[in-house]
Amino acid sequence: MNQPPVPPHEPGTELGVSPWHVITQDDIDLFARATHDHDPMHVDPDWCARKGPFPTTIAFGFLSLGLTTHLSHEAGIWPPDAYALNYGFDRVRFVAPVPVGARVRGRFTFLGATPRVDGTVLTRTGVVIEIEGEERPAVSGEWLGLMFPPEAQRRLVA
Template sequence: MPVAALDDIRAKVGQQVGTSDWIEVTQDRISAFADATEDHQFIHVDPVAAAAAGFGGTIAHGFLNLSLLSRMAADAMLVPDTTRMALNYGLDRVRFIAPVKAGKRVRGHFTLDGVDEKAPGQLLIRQTVTVEIEGEEKPALTAQWLGLIFT
């Protein structure tokens, strides 16, 4: 994760602070996620049935795309240079906007919404993340993500 001084991070509230590298969403990744979550709905694991349903092939689980935010954050999320530990504090809003077809690549765009002191030595960082699908107009998802930083 990119690091910066806290004052420099606060100065970026309202701005896009980073974009992750591309991540390929392969059928193997989708199938492994289906196994891990026991969600084997045909649109994720059966290319013929998924194509007949109008998707043109299998699509990734919305929660798979959401889970990739952690990987994306490693490239793009700013953290204070005094960070001892960072925790996923949750999500205030998630919308799955467009399906991600097997074989497509996605990347996250991070916009810093706020940095607030939650308690002494604890910062609540609020970000909006938009997950772009390569070559497509609509994003896969948008999420308001909360991180708890211990300094």
């Protein structure tokens, strides 16, 4: 079998940076409804002002992490002729809270790729979800993707 192509980057190469994305209370509330997690630190601004560890609601860490795919598409990091599936994360850290109204963006760095015998490529991408005006990021981690070059995509539907 032919070896699948490996993305043409050296480890450490920055792949792209997304535009800024505002985190709204609507985003947070929709995430709370979808995950059945109605923690007042995230969904109740009055509670936060009176009792919370932060003066306002903050985004769920998993909401910030969940924006990774959207932000990666906005950053244009994926080859146009390949399809990638989320394979998981390594070393994810929720570094700093994201207050409602903050703007976040994704910064993506190529960390490596391993061709697999089935024609796919296991990619490793560094992800940092930055918070505008903050020194510390919201999230950092290593994102694993299973890239399907065009010839491997055809096998998916066969």
